[in-house]
Amino acid sequence: MTTSIPITQVDVAIVGAGPSGLCLAGALSGHGVSTMLIDRQSRAAMAEPRSDGREIALTRASQEILEALGIWSRIAASERAPMRAARVFDGQSLFAMRLGPDASRTEPLGCLVPNQAIRQAAYAALEAVRPAAHAEVLWRDESEVKAFHPDDRQTGVEIRLVSGETVRAKLLVAADSRFSQTRQAMGIAAHSYQHGQQMLVCRMHHRKAHDFTAWEWFGHGQTLALLPVSEHCSSVVLTLKPSEMDALLSQPQENFDAEITRRLGRRLGAMTRVAEPHCYPLTSVYAEHFVAPRQALIGDAAVGMHPVTAHGFNLGLQGVWRLATLIGEARRADQDIAAAPLLHRYQHDHRLATAPLFAATLAITGLYTNDRPAARLLRKALLHAGDVAWPVRRLIAAHLMRPAR
Numbered sequence: 458m459t460t461s462i463p464i465t466q467v468d469v470a471i472v473g474a475g476p477s478g479l480c481l482a483g484a485l486s487g488h489g490v491s492t493m494l495i496d497r498q499s500r501a502a503m504a505e506p507r508s509d510g511r512e513i514a515l516t517r518a519s520q521e522i523l524e525a526l527g528i529w530s531r532i533a534a535s536e537r538a539p540m541r542a543a544r545v546f547d548g549q550s551l552f553a554m555r556l557g558p559d560a561s562r563t564e565p566l567g568c569l570v571p572n573q574a575i576r577q578a579a580y581a582a583l584e585a586v587r588p589a590a591h592a593e594v595l596w597r598d599e600s601e602v603k604a605f606h607p608d609d610r611q612t613g614v615e616i617r618l619v620s621g622e623t624v625r626a627k628l629l630v631a632a633d634s635r636f637s638q639t640r641q642a643m644g645i646a647a648h649s650y651q652h653g654q655q656m657l658v659c660r661m662h663h664r665k666a667h668d669f670t671a672w673e674w675f676g677h678g679q680t681l682a683l684l685p686v687s688e689h690c691s692s693v694v695l696t697l698k699p700s701e702m703d704a705l706l707s708q709p710q711e712n713f714d715a716e717i718t719r720r721l722g723r724r725l726g727a728m729t730r731v732a733e734p735h736c737y738p739l740t741s742v743y744a745e746h747f748v749a750p751r752q753a754l755i756g757d758a759a760v761g762m763h764p765v766t767a768h769g770f771n772l773g774l775q776g777v778w779r780l781a782t783l784i785g786e787a788r789r790a791d792q793d794i795a796a797a798p799l800l801h802r803y804q805h806d807h808r809l810a811t812a813p814l815f816a817a818t819l820a821i822t823g824l825y826t827n828d829r830p831a832a833r834l835l836r837k838a839l840l841h842a843g844d845v846a847w848p849v850r851r852l853i854a855a856h857l858m859r860p861a862r
């Protein structure tokens with residue numbers, strides 16, 4: 458006698474329960490769509506994520522989406538730091554391009570929140586969801602996908618997990634980071650740019666106050682940024698070649714603090730490290746396609762931005778909202794939630810929203826990691842043009858403060 462192995466049915470299977478995957482599951486559950494989240498991590502680790510040192514600069518549009526998903530209210534006020542303005546310097550020059558809201562407006566440019574606080578709040582919001590009928594969220598933690606293929610009738614994807622369980626979903630979504638194995642298994646190629654540098658992030662105390670202004674310096678073989686966390690505490694973001702980074706990280710704290718103070722030109726006085734430093738290799742990734750039959754990419758799996766313009770998660774969240782809205786409309790109209798025209802509309806809109814910023818960020822990183830005299834001159838000219846030409850400043854500030862809808 459043969460026993461048939463049960464197959465789990467779900468509307469959307471999401472590989473990766475990072476910020477993008479968690480937000481997509483939350484948004485879909487509000488549209489009456491069931492999801493399964495598959496992640497290597499345990500649920501205990503997702504509920505209490507460890508600090509990864511990243512301070513995420515959230516735009517107004519992102520804050521609105523997080524509010525709509527019930528995530529924003531779960532982030533403690535003490536975790537949110539307003540970014541009232543930004544100043545961009547070139548090398549040791551004291552001249553800075555200033556970015557800030559109009560005199561007529563008082564809202565900050567954006568808000569800085571630790572990545573771990575976003576992950577924790579997104580997980581808690583999903584746990585608190587009382588799903589509509591047929592919109593439950595299933596978890597497969599400490600798990601991975603072994604193989605998948607669209608079914609013969611092209612009505613769904615059959616997914617086999619490493620546990621042996623078989624799952625049938627109408628749509629499979631890859632949200633498993635910029636190094637996505639799922640994207641690769643989908644046969645979707647990606648343009649990958651190795652910047653040959655590493656980024657260090659670390660909270661430090663300083664004697665002088667920063668007035669909640671973000672500072673960014675370029676040039677002389679390094680880029681350096683200070684992101685306001687509290688009045689006398691900033692997140693230091695330093696980009697260096699791997700050999701220089703290794704040398705810096707091998708120093709005892711006293712020397713590390715002195716070196717960062719020196720690199721900052723003592724602009725905020727003596728700096729003292731107050732948290733573990735974290736280091737990231739810099740790789741930007743842009744997928745050639747965001748969709749395939751009954752498959753889609755979101756978050757960093759679709760667009761892995763260089764962190765210098767602080768837009769990776771902001772763009773990822775826009776994509777999540779876009780895809781969830783299209784799926785919600787299809788569900789309400791009783792149509793296929795993963796039909797090819799729907800997926801292509803998502804791809805078209807998300808490429809339009811991300812390609813210019815991705816290209817501009819690559820150009821900026823190219824310009825600012827180049828120390829040849831011509832590049833230095835061009836940098837200076839651009840900073841002065843940006844500062845004098847108020848429409849340029851206003852455009853960038855408006856982008857940061859633009860509402861979601």
Ligand SMILES: Cc1cc2nc3c(=O)[nH]c(=O)nc-3n(C[C@H](O)[C@H](O)[C@H](O)COP(=O)(O)OP(=O)(O)OC[C@H]3O[C@@H](n4cnc5c(N)ncnc54)[C@H](O)[C@@H]3O)c2cc1C
Nearest residue numbers: 473475476477497513514633634756757767768769770771
């Ligand atoms: C230093 C730094 C600073 C940044 N600052 C900003 C900023 O200011 N503003 C901004 O908007 N963005 C910023 N970003 C970008 C932002 O952190 C990312 O865009 C965001 O974390 C992407 O979320 P994600 O869910 O797509 O991917 P990830 O956060 O990478 O999550 C991927 C998830 O997939 C899981 N996973 C991976 N592989 C598998 C597998 N094979 N099977 C199952 N599960 C898997 C992982 O466990 C993880 O939970 C910054 C990034 C860095 C590195």
